[in-house]
Amino acid sequence: MNERYNHKEIEAKWQKYWEENNCFETVEDDSKEKYYVLEMFPYPSGKLHMGHVRNYSIGDIVARFKKMDGYNVLHPMGWDSFGLPAENAAIKHGIHPAKWTWENIAEMREQLKELGLSYDWNREVATCHEDYYKWMQWIFIQFYKRGLAYKKENPVNWCPDCQTVLANEQVVDGCCERCKAVVGKKNLSQWYLKITDYADRLLDNLDTLEGWPNKVKMMQKNWIGRSYGAEVDFGIKDDDRKLRIFTTRCDTLFGVTYMVMSPEHPYVNSLVEGTEYEAAVKEYQEKVQKMTDIERTSTANEKTGVFIGRYAVNPLNGKEVPIFISDYVLMGYGTGAIMAVPAHDQRDFDFAKTFGLEIIPVVDPQNPEIDLYDLKEAFVAEGTMINSGEFNGMNNRDAIEKVADYLKEKGIGEKTVNYRLRDWLISRQRYWGTPIPMIYCEECGWVPEKEENLPVLLPTDVEFTGKGESPLTTSATFGDTVCPCCGKPARREMDTMDTFLDSSWYFLRYADPKNAEAPFDPAKAAYWFGKNGVDQYIGGVEHAILHLMYARFFQMALYDMGLASCEEPFENLLTQGMVNKDGKKMSKSIGNVVSPEEIIEKYGADTARLFILFAAPPERELDWSDTGVEGSYRFLSRVYRLVYEFVEKYGSVPETFEAKTAADKSLNYVLNSTIKKVSEDVGGRFSFNTAISSIMELVNEMYRYKELEDLNVGLLGKAVKELIIILSPFTPHICEEMWEHIGQTGSLTTMAWPEFDEDALVKDEVLIVVQVNGKLKDKMMVANNASQEDLEKIVMENEKIQALLEGKTVVKVISVPNRLLNIVVK
């Protein structure tokens, strides 16, 4: 070991050692309790950024700690390697997506290794590898067989730049999540997964996920958007059909003054055909169809619509009301038609004001300040029913139930549940994704490829133009095949799968990554998942809805098929905050990007890991600070010097010691309380910043102690040894080096986490805070576990306290053992 800390030499040396000695290989072992720690696998964009460093550092501390703490730890890594950037590179630079991707993977794998992360690289998976996507296709076919995958023509979100459809979840503020282009609509026949079948389970299970941040659970709840209500059939004047609507406000049925249908509602055309209203209706429909979601929602306040010349009949009172079409009613939610109650719904109120329609109040707020017959806005709160026949006088909340029961009894409606969540549209008109293993036969319709023929390989004779349909259509060899059912010539599906499917089960594949017979062996998965799934999942909060809901859906579906051992994939979830610089997100355009490469080069991986964990709690945003990094490097150098100096002076670590002096006891106390704190902070509440600060305090204490004349070498040696161990999950390279230097053999990766000595934590004297009327007045050292009587006696003898109590009456004395004494006076 050099006198000075040389991070480059040390890190290269120990990375080589770990690799050559397979230090991180994991096998199933029933004799040990398992611990599965997983970080969200990266898209291989080419280079790591600080967000990756943060994500993987957190995971690595946990993995290394749990391993030392006696668990059989699974800590894998892989690549979410299908996706658009690879294809864009092909279009732009003429590199094949496969080549581009595999080169990026190789580069990023090296960078991960340079961070000293304890992955079992034998379990590496890449979703673009045929060994992986073969099983992706197999799973898709099982979904299809169970009715969870279906094809349907629908207006879909279409990104004009990416030239592909997007799932609802991938449209953010009306724009493509990836390229930010304004998303339009297109009618296409596409594959869907029936995630709505799982809406209730996805929602209700959230309450069982105690180890998830509330924030993420709320986001998923909002996204699923369950609302209880009823469907009600209205009559249509001069028509045999019924107009079915969905409402959550059955209680307001008597206040309906008009109806609104979505412009896309299937009845609209037949209702206006051949009438004087037809032209205006057609014109409005066309206008709406051309609108993007942004346009459709930006007109939130100004209501537009067209009267279609027809009337609906209220099933409760027989009242005839006009029917409109308007873009504020969406075909994709409920039944695509609503009853309008302007007195008690703000949107209906705005529409009614615009079109001069009748407003009938049916819920009385019983508030003299509100004039029910001249409302300024809709009244939406609780009240008493009026103008509602037999329901008058009832509380309207109770009436919701009563009216629904009445409708059911009369056969004009029923209670239903609606979800904001839609089925998952998974077809993508792209090349670099898993081919959908379906075949279209004129005779048999859509048929899945035979399982023995999987994988359906991506063809290589493909042109990348970036335009039009799926690039797979340009392949001469891909499309033509035979029907797996009847053997006649047939055509393959040309679209590929949304890459979010690939990342919805990779965590299961890690349990058995090389299996050629199945996606994974259920027994191996059961070992690593147990009853509750991945013990700790770590990743960015940006995946709160998309990835984390899709993965839960897959896990549930695979559980239902008997393949997975538990219903929920991730027992505990940590969403780490972003890494910013100068208060802003790091971005190339602002020019505030700090690259992990330059930090590793200048300070080393240990410093980078230490800083990123020390600077902020993991779930919070972290502002990158160059001087803060220097501080972390300074700390490591300080530890290094301490160890170097110790060995220079005393040789290797003595085995025994006895704490005699007060200084000995004090150091021994700090040492053991630090071990206790770090164990709790790392193993329990993931408070890495406070764990590190307590290690810093220990080091400060050791610096003071080593200058003493009557120091105890055995004690200092023990502190040196245990300091190295507890620091090692954070900064493994430097610790291995120091470990070797103090004469220890073997790698720290096989060391047991130290236990603290309870006896050392018992102090002879403790500091007591003395308060008068709750205000701090003095502090004093008293014997440990002194009784309240003794304490009171000592405190009352104190001159300062006596002066404060002069002329006052002591009302009572409150004492907290070993902590405080509060004297209440008048």
Added chain:
RNA sequence: GCCGGAGUGGCGGAAUAGGCAGACGCACAGGACUUAAAAUCCUGCGGUCCUUACAGACCGUACCGGUUCGACCCCGGUCUCCGGCACCA
């Protein structure tokens, strides 16, 4: 609009079950070592007031109020910021 968070020194943050507010680090200031610099080590570092000094007093966790012997922490209200959903009937 609905739902969820957060607000503590110059800065990042700490206070884990209601009991010393500001641990640890950064920045800054002063000192030691050095021909000098770097590195290192030591000291100080919320505000106001008071004191020659030692020391001491008061205020202070966004704001207002409440509960309590005691509140950064619990309760009610207000403000600001961040995040999610949003013409979802």
